[in-house]
Amino acid sequence: MDLTANEGKNLTITVDGSEYQRIPIRTPLVLAGEKLVPFVVEHASPHVADGDTLFITEKIVAITQGRSYPLEEIRVRRLATVLAKYVQKTPHGIGLGMPETMEMALRECGTPRILLAAGVAAVSKAVGRKGDFYRIAGPKARGIDGPTSGTIPPYNHQVVLAPARPRDVAREVKAALGWKVEVAIVDINDLGGNILGSTLTRQADHRLARILADNPLGQGHQSTPMGVIRPVK
Structure with missing residues (x-):
């Protein structure tokens, strides 16, 4: 071995x-x-x-x-585009910080849950607390992988769910x-x-x-x- x-x-x-x-x-x-x-x-x-x-x-x-879903096959709603703008992006992954991954989170978790998570996260961020969005949205949201430059093709152009x-x-x-x-x-x-x-x-x-x-x-x-x-x- x-x-x-x-x-x-x-x-x-x-x-x-x-x-x-x-x-x-x-x-x-x-x-x-x-x-x-x-x-x-x-x-x-x-x-x-x-x-x-x-x-x-x-x-x-x-x-x-x-x-796993190619980006071009994901029809993004306006709500997903708006919410994705408020997601903090890190060098370790896109997370839900792009419209396509946020759209899949809305589908996987349900719009009410994602809106609740976003609302709570906005309030907690104002007082310096992090992590509430994914805690409320749940593991399905946390497990969504977006494409990055380091991802092996063809998955560098796909969203992969949990x-x-x-x-x-x-x-x-x-x-x-x-x-x-x-x-x-x-x-x-x-x-x-x-x-x-x-x-x-x-x-x-x-x-x-x-x-x-x-x-x-x-x-x-x-x-x-x-x-x-x-x-x-």
Whole structure:
């Protein structure tokens, strides 16, 4: 197995006094219409061993579920254009700061919820508090990925939604692998992230999020949409 970290990332991390390897798995580009479970089994099986945790980025799960949309196919309402202007943009991703991603948030979460989130965020921002918009809008809004310059084509011109049924997907992958491994669907970026669904306990999910907190897979052209967490003995 290639024990090489992605450029600018560390292979190992220590959490609660235990050391873990986070080993990236390089794969071909995942395309809409592909079946996730066979894809994961083919490319992960040569790398996993009993006791490992396989973590899979939410983006390839969503793509194989048909939840990615070319920008030109998204009909944007005026409301989405107006709301997107007030979203703070960061170097780590567009978020809902473009009309197309905001439009998909309105569709996924419902217009009333997004308007409520925007109203509360406007008030809380005035008093110096951040994060209320996504807290109220919920994980579906937080999980929407917009195109960035670092995204691999053709997804640099698409909006990708959060995956559906991530916990069920994790269980399906675990059953198909045939190894004594755990599986997690994760949404991790350079600002941190979340475990969307896994075969682990809730407490183990919290530890897993800390193990992956520095985003060992990166979020550019690395072509490593999954990886292995392995305790260092």
